[in-house]
Amino acid sequence: MSAELDDLYQEVILDHNRRPRNFRRLEGGQHAEGFNPLCGDRLTVYLQIDDEGRIGDVSFQGSGCAISKASASLMTDSVKGATVAEAARLFDRFQQMITGPADGPIDRLGKLEALAGVRRFPVRVKCASLAWHTLRAALEANEGMVTTE
Amino acid sequence: MPAGSPSSAQTFDVARIRRDFPILQRRVHGRPLVYLDNAATTQKPAAVVDRLARYYREENANIHRGVHALSVEATDAYDAARETVRRFLNAGDAREIVFVRGTTEAINLVAATWGRTHLGAGDEVVVTEMEHHSNIVPWQLACQAAGARLRVAPITDAGELRLDAFEQLLCPRTRVVAVNHVSNALGTVNPVKEIARRAHAHGAVVLVDGAQAVAHLPVDVRAIGCDFYAFSGHKVFGPTGVGALWGRAELLDAMPPYQGGGDMIRSVTFERTLYNELPYKFEAGTPNIAGAVGLASALDYVAAIGLDRIAAHEHELTSYGTDALSCIGGLRLTGTAPGKAGILAFVIDDIHPHDIGTILDRAGVAIRAGHHCCQPLMGRLGVPATARASLALYNTREDVDALAAALRDAKAVFA
Ligand SMILES: Cc1ncc(COP(=O)(O)O)c(C=O)c1O
Numbered sequence: 001m002s003a004e005l006d007d008l009y010q011e012v013i014l015d016h017n018r019r020p021r022n023f024r025r026l027e028g029g030q031h032a033e034g035f036n037p038l039c040g041d042r043l044t045v046y047l048q049i050d051d052e053g054r055i056g057d058v059s060f061q062g063s064g065c066a067i068s069k070a071s072a073s074l075m076t077d078s079v080k081g082a083t084v085a086e087a088a089r090l091f092d093r094f095q096q097m098i099t100g101p102a103d104g105p106i107d108r109l110g111k112l113e114a115l116a117g118v119r120r121f122p123v124r125v126k127c128a129s130l131a132w133h134t135l136r137a138a139l140e141a142n143e144g145m146v147t148t149e
Numbered sequence: 150m151p152a153g154s155p156s157s158a159q160t161f162d163v164a165r166i167r168r169d170f171p172i173l174q175r176r177v178h179g180r181p182l183v184y185l186d187n188a189a190t191t192q193k194p195a196a197v198v199d200r201l202a203r204y205y206r207e208e209n210a211n212i213h214r215g216v217h218a219l220s221v222e223a224t225d226a227y228d229a230a231r232e233t234v235r236r237f238l239n240a241g242d243a244r245e246i247v248f249v250r251g252t253t254e255a256i257n258l259v260a261a262t263w264g265r266t267h268l269g270a271g272d273e274v275v276v277t278e279m280e281h282h283s284n285i286v287p288w289q290l291a292c293q294a295a296g297a298r299l300r301v302a303p304i305t306d307a308g309e310l311r312l313d314a315f316e317q318l319l320c321p322r323t324r325v326v327a328v329n330h331v332s333n334a335l336g337t338v339n340p341v342k343e344i345a346r347r348a349h350a351h352g353a354v355v356l357v358d359g360a361q362a363v364a365h366l367p368v369d370v371r372a373i374g375c376d377f378y379a380f381s382g383h384k385v386f387g388p389t390g391v392g393a394l395w396g397r398a399e400l401l402d403a404m405p406p407y408q409g410g411g412d413m414i415r416s417v418t419f420e421r422t423l424y425n426e427l428p429y430k431f432e433a434g435t436p437n438i439a440g441a442v443g444l445a446s447a448l449d450y451v452a453a454i455g456l457d458r459i460a461a462h463e464h465e466l467t468s469y470g471t472d473a474l475s476c477i478g479g480l481r482l483t484g485t486a487p488g489k490a491g492i493l494a495f496v497i498d499d500i501h502p503h504d505i506g507t508i509l510d511r512a513g514v515a516i517r518a519g520h521h522c523c524q525p526l527m528g529r530l531g532v533p534a535t536a537r538a539s540l541a542l543y544n545t546r547e548d549v550d551a552l553a554a555a556l557r558d559a560k561a562v563f564a
Contacts, residue, residue, distance in 0.1 A: 039503040040533040065501035
């Protein structure tokens with residue numbers, strides 16, 4: 001097995017794939033559905049915005065590859081409690097990390113750094129970003145479906 | 150020794166065939182390429198690559214319009230390519246061969262033109278649950294335009310057409326039955342002759358999508374008894390961007406043109422245009438001349454080896470592969486029809502096909518993961534996607550062993 005594969009499928013990713021966090025439906029909030037037509041990944045992101053404009057709770061459901069599932073799981077962990085603007089900024093930095101040069105430095109993104117290995121697998125970038133695109137749609141209370149295309 | 154018998158498979162010299170395909174020498178991620186994505190597209194023998202180069206180096210000109218020597222040579226080469234396709238399909242007349250971009254365009258051509266003149270409100274079009282999107286969507290468009298209805302014949306869990314249920318769908322309103330010869334997602338070889346017989350008994354015309362058949366088994370459109378047959382050059386070792394539609398002359402004659410333009414006309418005035426004869430009526434504009442010429446060299450290549458022998462080799466490899474994959478715990482083959490063609494599609498418990506594809510790629514093994522342009526079929530199988538290894542004449546037991554080894558690696562990652 002190559003080092004790049006070990007880096008992509010590191011223990012954190014495999015763990016979040018096996019036991020995704022916040023993997024449930026949230027009633028009464030906003031939600032959006034995301035779809036990656038390339039591989040059929042499909043997920044729904046649910047969220048509740050509290051009175052201070054923070055993401056009070058966030059969850060997801062759906063089916064997908066290990067990368068999209070782990071990314072969704074890590075995302076829900078990392079945006080809980082953030083303001084809408086903070087979540088948007090995090091998405092930008094995350095996107096830069098997974099599309100950056102294969103050998104460039106990695107921004108400090110805490111747990112999300114586990115997905116830095118995606119940089120070496122350009123065809124998997126959409127898997128890693130699906131949850132984030134769907135989060136953005138849910139934040140905009142966009143009930144339609146977003147796709148990665 | 151009759152062609153296709155076991156001993157002809159043994160004398161099949163796959164090492165020699167592999168030398169005909171330069172790309173098979175390539176390495177991918179530092180590993181020898183193991184190309185098992187032939188249902189998506191096939192690799193090209195040097196004969197085809199050289200033929201394309203020779204066309205552009207020595208013969209290139211536009212056809213049907215020049216008095217000069219090059220135009221005559223290009224026209225001759227293009228006409229000869231049509232005759233090669235006719236022979237390959239055992240069609241009766243080269244006028245029945247229309248060059249198109251590929252299977253997709255061939256089906257769209259029939260759905261649009263035959264559909265426009267033969268489909269009316271309340272009419273029915275029958276397809277199967279295992280069709281490729283390109284044999285579904287053009288018919289949906291035609292049905293919408295006409296107010297006709299799309300009916301879907303079901304399959305068994307093994308991936309075979311349920312002939313009894315298919316028969317029950319046939320009625321006096323059935324105008325067309327559109328079915329693939331070989332399923333790209335399952336490998337099922339459909340009983341197209343029997344399907345055509347039953348459809349004709351109800352007065353329907355029959356279109357066979359041959360995209361996955363032509364590189365893997367002998368095709369004889371007259372023996373099948375269908376009305377239209379479509380295939381893509383790139384899936385039979387030819388170039389991309391070219392394919393052929395065969396149709397019965399009397400049907401093609403009665404159909405309106407697909408596109409208007411140069412070459413498809415006999416005379417044009419602003420008041421009235423007379424269309425050209427078959428097949429030019431359906432070939433508006435400058436066609437893919439080099440593509441047609443390259444396709445002919447690919448068909449010559451395949452015919453020289455013999456499709457019976459290719460089929461025997463692939464059947465042997467398919468059963469070897471079926472055994473090899475069946476030993477892998479948690480792996481389930483999707484598509485287990487008896488006598489199926491060289492498609493090994495599968496899912497593995499708790500590993501998404503996309504992850505399988507990535508891990509295999511790093512081992513140099515090229516497969517496809519996804520819905521294979523068969524989303525309704527994935528729904529029927531109850532999976533979002535499958536992984537698919539698809540074989541061709543140049544694949545070997547070593548290729549299958551490399552696949553199985555890489556799958557074990559994938560299982561180890563996710564253990
Ligand atoms: C069964 C089947 N039909 C139709 C097509 C479409 O062929 P093309 O994309 O060459 O037009 C394919 C190719 O994937 C196929 O496998």
